[in-house]
Amino acid sequence: MNWRKIAAIVAGVALIALVVFKLKNNKEIAVNKVYQYESEKPIRIDADKLQYGYINGDLGFTGTFEPYKESKISAEQSGKINRILVDVGTAVKKGQTLVQLDNSLLNLQLQSIMVQIEGVEKDVNRYTVLSQADAIQGVQLEKAELGLKSAQVQKATLTEQISKTTVKAPFDGIITAKLNEEGAFAAPGIPLLQITDISQLKFTINVSENDLKHFNPKQSYAITSDAFPDVSLEGKELMVGSKANMGSSFPIQFLVRNTPDLRIKSGMFGKAILNLEQNKKGILIPGTAIIGSSSQPQVYLVKDGKAMLQNITISERIGNKALVSSGLNEGDVLVTSGFINLFDGANVSIKK
Incomplete structure (x- = not known):
């Protein structure tokens, strides 16, 4: 047999032996690394x-404080923003002016219609005298009177449009977001500011179906804040959810009056304390x-x-x-x- 063939056979056998050894060694390593559960070993x-x-009957249910009222304010009339009179953190009262839009063109139109009304009123007065003296036909007086009514409607329309260029606060609250700037263009549906009322708060908890029986409509419960546990609050039940949420629990909402200094903020956590009285x-x-x-x-x-x-x-x-x-x-x-x-x-x- 050719010595080269013998060498090739020997090399092949050696390679196979090496592979077998390596595989066996890898198996032993893997077995040693795998966790071997021992059923008799104490757990x-x-x-x-x-x-x-x-x-005792004292139970606490964790919940979150939310603003009683919160709204994004937009203008009812389109126009350039001339002035924004408040900033984030400003406390405002209901009816207070927040944003003033440009109304110069509308004011000019109103002046024009006022001049028109003045002229039509003079025509009505003159035609009234002439009609009483049978100097003109009554239809001319009627047309003048209709013209006056039409001009007065236009005046009222312009006055309403001008009033809507002044954006006012819909309720007492605090400006919590400024969503536009002076010089920008305002249009209906585009938010300008966000106003939040936290003088009263909504406090919402989620309870299991077994705990629903502990809550009664319109009853008051003690509410505490995690941030200010020494502050005593009272919550009046507003709503009990009629449908379970994703966690198979039911939301219960309370109305809570904030402290005079508005210490409790929206987003804080707290607890509703339930006393079972037994x-x-x-x-x-x-x-x-x-x-x-x-x-x-x-x-x-x-x-x-x-x-x-x-x-x-x-x-x-x-x-x-x-x-x-x-x-x-x-x-x-x-x-x-x-x-x-x-x-x-x-x-x-x-x-x-």
């Missing part, structure tokens, strides 16, 4: 020992500890070092907690976190 969890207690004795567990379905809620209990599934009955949900009426006893150890890889009968160890 680390957090747990609490359950006990009966009195549940104390209940029972076992209250965190909602995060509950698994299973809504029709059959379950929890994990720790018994003899193992996690055991337990069916429970929930009598009431209060905020993010649940009041359990059956399935749990005082002294039971409840798993509160560490549910990853947890299963019925798993060995567990409680974190210290």
Whole structure:
């Protein structure tokens, strides 16, 4: 056999052996890197020992403050902006002039129609005298009177147009946005300013269907601001949503009167404090500890070092907690976190 062929065969065998070795080595590395779950190894969890207690009626529902009234102001009449008399942060009163548009051409037209009215009024007076003396036909007087009425309508139209070149505040509030500048062209529908009224605020919370029963129409509730917890506010219920939102909760809105110095701002967070006016004795567990379905809620209990599934009955949900009426006893150890890889009968160890 040719020595070159022998060398090629030997090289090929060596290459195959090298590839096999490399693949085997890579497999061992991959196996070592892959997490090997050990079903007998205890799973680390957090747990609490359950006990009966009195549940007071104070509940807090987080919400957001919004302005009671807010509007973008635009002109009803087209024209060049001559003056903007306010700036962002300016407090304004209802009826206060905010923007003045150019009305010089309209004023000239009004002067022209006033001259016309003056002449037609003289014609009417003269024709009235002549008509009474049968010196002219009555139709001439009628035409003069119709001409006067037409001129008066034109005067009223121009006066209304001129009044609309002055943009006024629709309600008391604070200018929160300046959306145009002097010298620009204003037209109906183009916002010039934004005015916000925070003397009163809307406060909106979202509650679960189980908590809806705690709220009554037109009733007042205590509202607090996260930024100013010492400020006591009162909110009167305005609206309860008739349709659940994306989070399967229902919006409830309150009307809140702001402090005299308008300390509470739009966009701040707060809480609606609900007093159930009753104390209940029972076992209250965190909602995060509950698994299973809504029709059959379950929890994990720790018994003899193992996690055991337990069916429970929930009598009431209060905020993010649940009041359990059956399935749990005082002294039971409840798993509160560490549910990853947890299963019925798993060995567990409680974190210290």
